[in-house]
Amino acid sequence: GAVVSQHPSWVICKSGTSVKIECRSLDFQATTMFWYRQFPKQSLMLMATSNEGSKATYEQGVEKDKFLINHASLTLSTLTVTSAHPEDSSFYICSARSDRNYGYTFGSGTRLTVV
Amino acid sequence: EDKVVQSPLSLVVHEGDTVTLNCSYEVTNFRSLLWYKQEKKAPTFLFMLTSSGIEKKSGRLSSILDKKELFSILNITATQTGDSAVYLCAVVRRDDKIIFGKGTRLHILP
Numbered sequence: 001g002a003v004v005s006q007h008p009s010w011v012i013c014k015s016g017t018s019v020k021i022e023c024r025s026l027d028f029q030a031t032t033m034f035w036y037r038q039f040p041k042q043s044l045m046l047m048a049t050s051n052e053g054s055k056a057t058y059e060q061g062v063e064k065d066k067f068l069i070n071h072a073s074l075t076l077s078t079l080t081v082t083s084a085h086p087e088d089s090s091f092y093i094c095s096a097r098s099d100r101n102y103g104y105t106f107g108s109g110t111r112l113t114v115v
Numbered sequence: 116e117d118k119v120v121q122s123p124l125s126l127v128v129h130e131g132d133t134v135t136l137n138c139s140y141e142v143t144n145f146r147s148l149l150w151y152k153q154e155k156k157a158p159t160f161l162f163m164l165t166s167s168g169i170e171k172k173s174g175r176l177s178s179i180l181d182k183k184e185l186f187s188i189l190n191i192t193a194t195q196t197g198d199s200a201v202y203l204c205a206v207v208r209r210d211d212k213i214i215f216g217k218g219t220r221l222h223i224l225p
Contacts, residue, residue: 043215
């Protein structure tokens with residue numbers, strides 16, 4: 001089946017530093033990947049849609065300069081949280097659509113804590 | 116504005132009970148509806164529904180979609196403590212955008 005690997009699983013960083021989160025589709029090519037953010041006891045909120053070889057499409061209210069998305073290949077998308085602040089602490093999840101079955105597979109998520 | 120509304124928000128039942136979770140939606144350019152189970156980490160896929168009236172089944176879980184009335188239900192029979200989780204409903208638009216509901220938090224008492 002379609003597998004999406006997300007790394008790291010959790011990260012603690014100091015305020016002001018940048019953190020990169022990787023999302024890889026292991027056994028399929030993902031022309032489109034999605035990045036979500038989830039606060040405790042809340043649902044997933046779409047942050048941006050990442051398309052291979054082109055600029056990401058950000059949802060309203062998401063700062064594109066703060067959350068840099070790069071989708072350089074058909075199997076890898078990265079989200080970089082720049083100049084992180086404590087309010088950026090959250091659970092970040094990526095998902096990718098497999099063209100094989102139109103299913104959406106999620107990565108295992110990254111819990112970011114900014115101190 | 117597109118929206119996906121799940122009910123109830125929270126549910127506590129005893130092991131062995133049957134539960135029905137609801138998901139209604141108002142989404143332009145609907146393509147499919149997805150159900151996920153989320154425990155401590157990322158959601159795990161349960162069902163994808165695209166056609167009305169066709170029940171999808173996996174063990175004790177089943178789901179059906181009504182595209183005329185714009186809703187779906189997820190049934191869990193003979194519940195077990197391992198079914199305790201947040202169940203997320205999501206609608207996929209034709210442009211691939213996914214809109215999630217807030218989820219139903221299900222807790223099964225032993």
